[in-house]
Amino acid sequence: MTVEKIRKRLYELAEADYKDFNKKLLPGVEKIMGIRLPAMRSLAKETAKGDFRAYLDEAGEKITLDSIHEEIMIQGLVIGYAKMDREERKARLNEFVPKIQNWAVCDSCATGYKFMEKEPEYWFNYLKGYRDSKEEFELRFMIVAMMSHFVNEEHIDEILKICEKTRHEGYYTKMGAAWALQVCYVKFPGKTRALLEHNEMDDFTHNKAIQKIRESYRVSREEKEALKLLKR
Numbered sequence: 001m002t003v004e005k006i007r008k009r010l011y012e013l014a015e016a017d018y019k020d021f022n023k024k025l026l027p028g029v030e031k032i033m034g035i036r037l038p039a040m041r042s043l044a045k046e047t048a049k050g051d052f053r054a055y056l057d058e059a060g061e062k063i064t065l066d067s068i069h070e071e072i073m074i075q076g077l078v079i080g081y082a083k084m085d086r087e088e089r090k091a092r093l094n095e096f097v098p099k100i101q102n103w104a105v106c107d108s109c110a111t112g113y114k115f116m117e118k119e120p121e122y123w124f125n126y127l128k129g130y131r132d133s134k135e136e137f138e139l140r141f142m143i144v145a146m147m148s149h150f151v152n153e154e155h156i157d158e159i160l161k162i163c164e165k166t167r168h169e170g171y172y173t174k175m176g177a178a179w180a181l182q183v184c185y186v187k188f189p190g191k192t193r194a195l196l197e198h199n200e201m202d203d204f205t206h207n208k209a210i211q212k213i214r215e216s217y218r219v220s221r222e223e224k225e226a227l228k229l230l231k232r
Contacts, residue, residue, distance in 0.1 A: 001047050003058050003071070010070050013039045022069075026102050031068040037108060040070060044077035052082040060095045072099050076109035086122055089115065097130075100137040103172050110145040117149050124150055124158075131162060136170030143173070147180035156188045163209075164199050177201070178208035185213045189223070196230050203232045 001009075010033055019034025026032065047055055059075045076099075079092045100106045116123035127150075130142035143166065146159050163177045163184075185192040196210065210231050214224040 001050055001055050003055065003062050006043065006047065006055070006074060007068075007071060009043055010035060010040075010068075010074070013043070022104075026069065026104060029069055029102050031066075033068060033070050035070050040073055041077060041112075044074050045081050047074070047078050048081035048083075052078055056082075056092055060092075063099065065099055065101060067099075069102070069105070072101075073105050073108060075099070076105060077112070080109060080113050080115065086115075086119060090126060093126075097138055097141055098135070100141055102137070103140065103175075106137050106140050106172075106176075107144055110141050111148040113145060113149065116145065120150065120154070124155060128158075128162075131166070134168075136168055136173050139166055139168050139170070139173045140176035143176040143180050147176075147183050151180075151183055151187050156184060156191055160184060160191060160195050163205075164195060164201055174202070174205045175208060177205050178212050181209035182212035182216060185209075186216060186218045189219075193227075196227070207231050 013035045014033040015036070016034060018036060019032055022032050022034055023029070056075070056078060059071075059078075063071050063075050076096050079089060079096055084092070096109075100109075113123075116127075124146070127142045127145050130138050133139055133142075143163065146155070146162065151159060159180065163180050166173065166177055168174070181192060181195075185196075192213075196206070199206065201209075210227050213219055214227055219227075
């Protein structure tokens with residue numbers, strides 16, 4: 001499928017009411033058709049089963065930072081669904097990740113990249129390559145992907161350290177770190193609490209992490225009250 005054919009399919013799936021709703025969720029994103037995520041996932045899976053390389057080659061050139069929100073989303077989803085070796089997928093991701101400009105594209109793609117769990121060390125090291133990025137959503141992509149696929153015994157210490165050491169003034173980077181710490185706390189409460197007791201995070205990220213943990217149904221009332229005392 002070509003970029004133009006996918007664009008036509010997307011326009012057929014667009015809903016005016018959902019466009020207005022989506023714009024409220026994505027402040028600053030003007031080019032939105034208004035398409036529900038399940039419909040985009042379905043189209044991406046269909047594309048991934050066909051000549052996805054021809055599509056991704058074209059998308060690499062024609063889809064830019066200034067493209068329509070849903071077109072950028074489709075590119076990222078196809079990379080996750082298509083069958084390719086890790087070196088090709090890495091090259092495709094290197095082309096796609098800099099185009100991420102909102103939390104919806106970031107999270108919808110990063111959380112769905114199950115392929116990372118099949119070769120964990122390769123992909124964890126790949127994600128760590130974004131640690132020194134100056135871009136808000138490249139950092140969020142790294143953190144959300146780690147949170148989604150690597151919160152386990154092998155990687156928890158590094159993830160906690162990355163959440164603590166990541167420095168960026170962007171709201172979505174900070175919220176990504178706070179969200180990741182919530183997930184870490186549910187799975188590794190002792191290690192995560194130790195970080196919350198002594199860390200170098202900015203106050204916003206620190207307090208948001210505690211807030212998110214306290215909102216979890218998987219954290220006891222007693223723990224929530226104890227965590228409240230750690231707020232700055």
